[in-house]
Amino acid sequence: MEQKTKVHAEDGKQELLITREFDLPLELLFKAYTVPEFLEQWMGTEVVKLENKPHGSWQIQTKDGRGNVVFRANGVIHEFVPEQKITRTFEMENTPFGVQLEFLEFEALTDDTSKLNIHTLCRSVALRDQMIHIGVGMAKGLEMAHNRLQEVIGKLK
C-alpha cells in the first residue's frame, strides 16, 4: 500500500520534501509545470506571468466569483533546465509564511513514468510548521473560491 505522494517533514527542520511518481512521460510532467494552460487547470488558479528562464519571474492568482483577488503568489526563477530542474522562490502575498526557496527536480523513470522531487526551504522551523498546518486550510478555502468561479464562468458560457 505505497502512497503515490510522499511528504517528509522532520521535526525541528525548516525544510520539507515532497515526492511523487507519475504515470506520465517526463515530457508531459514538465509541461504540466511550465505551460500556463496546464498549470492553471491542475493548480486551480490563474497564471498572470510565467517566464520559464533563469532570472525570470512568475505570478499566479485566484479570484472569487465577484472578481476580487483572494490569493496571489509570486517568485523568481533562478535556474531553469528543461525536463530536469527548476529552482525558484515562492511567496504567498499577504500571508505570514514569508519567502520559500524551492528546488524542483524532474526525472524520467521509464518512457511512460516520471518522478518529481520538491525540496522546499522555509526561513524558520516555525514558518514551515505553520505552512503545513495553515496551508491546508488556505488551500481548501481557495479551492472553494475557484469552484464558485468555475460556476460563474459556466453560467456565462
Added chain:
Amino acid sequence: MNLRRDVFQAIADPTRRAILLLVASQSMTAGAIASNFDTARPTVSKHLQILTECELLEQQQNGREIYYYLNAKKMKEIADFIEPFRKMWDDRFNKLEDIMKKYKSKK
C-alpha cells in the same frame, strides 16, 4: 532526544509500517508478528524495538508472553500533523496526472 523526528524515521520504513498495520487490529507477540515476514527474526525484533522506543507500540506482559499493541494516540499525533498536507498535494498531483493523460490521448 527529539521524539517526533524519531517517529517520522520510524514510519519511513516499509516493514515498520507493515508491523503497525498488523498490530492495529489486535495485540500480538513478537513471534506472531515475525511469522508474517520473511525477514529474519532479529531484524523484526529490531523494528519492534524502534517502534517501541518512539512510543508507536506499547508492550503488555501477559503471563510469560509480551504482547505488542498500537499506541493509537501517538499514531493520531503524526497523522494529524502531516496527513492533510500530504492529501492536498496528492489530490493536486492526481489532477495533474488526469489532465496530462487526457492531453496525451488527444494528441
